[in-house]
Amino acid sequence: MAEKTATLSIHQGDNTSLEIDLPVYQGSLGPDVVDVGKLTAQGHFTFDPGFTSTASCESQITYIDGEKGVLLHRGYPIEQLAEHSDYLETCYLLLNGELPSAEQKEAFVDMVTNHTMVHEQIRTFFNGFRRDAHPMAIMCGVVGALSAFYHDSTDISDPHHREVAAFRLIAKMPTIAAMSYKFSIGQPFMYPRNDLDYSANFLHMMFGNPCEPSVISPTIARAMDRIFLLHADHEQNASTSTVRLAGSSQANPFACIAAGIAALWGPSHGGANEAVVKMLDEIGDVSRIDEFVARAKDKNDPFRLMGFGHRVYKNFDPRAKVMKQAADEVLAELGIQDENLEIAKRLEEIALSDEYFIEKKLYPNVDFYSGIILKALGIPTSMFTVIFAVGRTVGWVAHWNEMISGSYRIGRPRQLYTGYQSRDYLSVEQR
Numbered sequence: 001m002a003e004k005t006a007t008l009s010i011h012q013g014d015n016t017s018l019e020i021d022l023p024v025y026q027g028s029l030g031p032d033v034v035d036v037g038k039l040t041a042q043g044h045f046t047f048d049p050g051f052t053s054t055a056s057c058e059s060q061i062t063y064i065d066g067e068k069g070v071l072l073h074r075g076y077p078i079e080q081l082a083e084h085s086d087y088l089e090t091c092y093l094l095l096n097g098e099l100p101s102a103e104q105k106e107a108f109v110d111m112v113t114n115h116t117m118v119h120e121q122i123r124t125f126f127n128g129f130r131r132d133a134h135p136m137a138i139m140c141g142v143v144g145a146l147s148a149f150y151h152d153s154t155d156i157s158d159p160h161h162r163e164v165a166a167f168r169l170i171a172k173m174p175t176i177a178a179m180s181y182k183f184s185i186g187q188p189f190m191y192p193r194n195d196l197d198y199s200a201n202f203l204h205m206m207f208g209n210p211c212e213p214s215v216i217s218p219t220i221a222r223a224m225d226r227i228f229l230l231h232a233d234h235e236q237n238a239s240t241s242t243v244r245l246a247g248s249s250q251a252n253p254f255a256c257i258a259a260g261i262a263a264l265w266g267p268s269h270g271g272a273n274e275a276v277v278k279m280l281d282e283i284g285d286v287s288r289i290d291e292f293v294a295r296a297k298d299k300n301d302p303f304r305l306m307g308f309g310h311r312v313y314k315n316f317d318p319r320a321k322v323m324k325q326a327a328d329e330v331l332a333e334l335g336i337q338d339e340n341l342e343i344a345k346r347l348e349e350i351a352l353s354d355e356y357f358i359e360k361k362l363y364p365n366v367d368f369y370s371g372i373i374l375k376a377l378g379i380p381t382s383m384f385t386v387i388f389a390v391g392r393t394v395g396w397v398a399h400w401n402e403m404i405s406g407s408y409r410i411g412r413p414r415q416l417y418t419g420y421q422s423r424d425y426l427s428v429e430q431r
Contacts, residue, residue, distance in 0.1 A: 003024075003026065004023075004024040004026075005021045005022060005023055006022045006034050007019055007020065007021050007022070008020045008022055010044065018042065020038070020042055020044075022035055022036060023035045029063050029072075030065070033055050040414075045414045051241075051413075056236060056241060056244070057244060057408075059235075059236070059399065059402060060074070060097065060402070061094060061233060061398055061399060061402060062074075062094075062233045063075075063235070064235050064312055064313075066310075066313045066314050066315075067314050067315060069315040069316045069318050070318065071234070071318050071319065073093060073094060073233060074093050074094065074098070076093065076099075077318070078230065078318050078319055078322070079318060079321065079322060081093075082322040083322070085099075085229070086198075086225055086229065087229045087232065088198050089105055090394075091108075091112075091170055091232065092104070092105065092108045094232060094233055094394050094395060094398040095394065095397070109197075109198075111171075112170055113194050113201075114171075114194065115167050115168050115172065116192035116194075116201065117172075117175065117191065117192055118149075118172050118175050118176065118179075119149040121149065122142065122149060122176075122179075126179060129183065131186065132184070133184070134382055135177070135180040135184060135382050135386045136261065136264075136265045136382075136385050136386055136389075138180040138183065138184075139176060139180055139386055140258050140261050140262050140265075141258075142176050142179075143176065143254060143257055143258045144254060144255055145254075146169075146172070146254040147253075147254040150165075153165040153168060153253075154252040154253070154254070156250060156252065156253065159405075162253070162401055162404065162405075165252075165253040165397075166253075166397045166401060169254070169393050170397065173389065173390045174192075174198070174201065174205065174390050175192055177206075177383070177386045177387065177389070177390050178205030179205075180386060181206055181380075181383055181386075182205075182206075184382070187209065189205075190205040190206075190208045190209070190210070190214075192204075196216065197221065198228070199221045199222070199224040199225035199228060200216040200224075202224065202390070203216050206379070219333040220330060220333065220334075222329075223326040223327075223329060223330045223373055223377075226322060226323065227323070227326070227370055227374075227391060228387075228391035230319040230322060230366055230370075230391070231366075231391035232392065232394050232395050233392070233395030233398065234312075234392075237269065238264075238266070238269050239260040239261070239263040239264040239270070239392065240392075241263075242259050242260050242262070242263040243257060243259060243260040243396040243399060243400050244399055244403050244411070245259075245411040246259040246260075247400045247403055247404060248410045248411040249410055249411075253400060256396070256400055257396050257400075260389075260392070260396045261389050264385060264388060264389055264392065265385060270385040270388040270389065270392075272365075273307070273367040273368075273371035273374065273384045273385075274384040275307075276307040276367055276368050276372075277371050277374075277375050277381050277384070278306075278381065279305065279306040279307070280340040280343050280344055283343050284343075285343075286346055289343060289350070292305070293347075293350060293354075297356055305351075306367070307365055308351055308357065308362040308363065308365065309360070310365045313365070314361060315361060315363075316361075317364075317365040317366050319366040320369060323366050323369035324348075324364070324369050326369070326373060327369045327373050327376075330373050330376050331376055334376055338375075340375065341375070344368070344371075344372050347364075348364050348368070352364075371384065
C-alpha cells in the first residue's frame with residue numbers, strides 16, 4: 001500500500017478543476033514514484049518522450065544512482081563484484097538474487113559449460129548469410145532461430161523451461177558470437193572447450209584454429225571476463241526494456257533476446273564503443289588532438305568526443321574505473337605501440353585535467369576503455385557490439401524471467417496524437 005498520495009489538479013475550460021489523488025510508492029532506494037495508472041479512467045494520461053521520467057516496471061535486480069555514480073547488482077556495488085567476483089558468479093547473482101555457495105557456483109559453472117555447444121544444424125544455418133554480413137545481423141537471425149532448434153525450453157509458463165532457456169542463452173551466446181566472426185573471415189568454426197573458463201573459451205573460439213592448440217593469456221582472459229561482467233546489466237535501458245516489452249506479449253525467450261540484440265545494435269546504445277574507435281581513426285594523429293578537442297568545445301561544430309560522459313551518470317561511470325585498470329593491464333601485457341591507443345591515452349589525460357571536461361563532468365566512460373581493450377586484442381570494430389550482447393544476455397534473461405515469474409500486463413504505451421481530425425473520403429476525381 002502507498003503511504004503517501006499526490007494530488008493532481010487539472011484546470012478545466014469552464015473554470016473548474018478536476019482533483020485526482022494518486023498513490024506515491026517508495027522503493028528500497030531511489031526517488032518516490034507517483035502511480036499515474038488511474039489517470040486513464042479520468043480521461044487523461046501522461047506524456048513522457050523516451051520514458052525518462054516513467055518507471056515501466058518494478059524490479060529487484062539492478063539499481064543506479066546517476067548523480068552519485070552508483071551501480072548495484074542485487075545490492076552489491078559493481079566495483080566489489082569486478083574486483084572479487086567473475087562473470088558467471090555475477091550471472092548467478094543476477095538470476096537468483098544471492099551469491100552462490102561454493103557448491104552452487106560449481107554446479108552453475110558446470111551447467112553453463114556443458115551447454116556451450118550449439119545444435120550441429122546451426123552450423124549450416126550460417127551459410128544463408130553473405131560473407132560480408134555484419135556480425136550483429138547474424139546474431140539477430142541465429143539467436144531468433146534458436147527457438148526452432150530448442151522446442152523443449154519455450155514454454156514460458158514452466159519454470160524448468162525458463163531455467164533451461166536461461167542456461168542455453170548464457171552458454172551459447174559466446175559460441176554464436178565467435179561463429180559469426182569466424183564466418184565473416186572465412187575461417188573454420190572452433191568448437192568450445194570444457195576445460196576452459198567462460199572468457200578464455202570465448203577467446204579460444206574467436207582466435208583459435210584447428211591447426212594448433214590455443215594459448216590464452218590469463219591477463220587477457222581476465223580483461224575479457226571484466227568486459228562481460230561490467231556489461232552484464234544496467235537496469236531499464238533501451239535493449240532491456242525491449243526484451244521486457246517483447247516478453248510481455250508472451251513471446252518465447254529466444255525471440256525476446258533477439259529483440260534485445262536488435263535494440264542494442266544502435267550506435268546510441270551498444271554501438272558506443274565502436275564509435276570510440278571510429279573517432280580515434282578520424283583524429284588519426286596525436287598532433288591533431290588539440291584541434292579535435294577545440295571542435296568538441298565549439299557549440300557550432302557537430303563533432304563529438306565519443307566515450308565521454310553518460311546519459312545516466314552525471315558524475316562518473318563506476319564501471320569506467322575498473323575498465324581503465326583492465327585496459328592498463330592489457331596494454332602492459334601486450335606492449336602494443338599503436339597511434340590510436342596513444343591518442344586515447346592523451347584524450348584521457350585531457351578529460352581528467354581540462355576544466356571544460358571537469359565542469360561538464362565529461363569523464364571517460366566504460367565504452368571508452370572497453371573500445372581500447374577490444375582494439376588492443378585485435379577484435380574488429382564490427383564485433384564490439386556483439387561482445388556487448390554476450391555480456392548483457394544475462395541481464396536480459398534475468399529481467400525477462402523476473403517479469404514472467406510475477407504479475408505483468410502486455411506493454412501498451414499511449415501517444416499524443418497530433419494528426420488530422422476526422423475527415424471524409426473523397427473519390428480520386430474530387431481530390
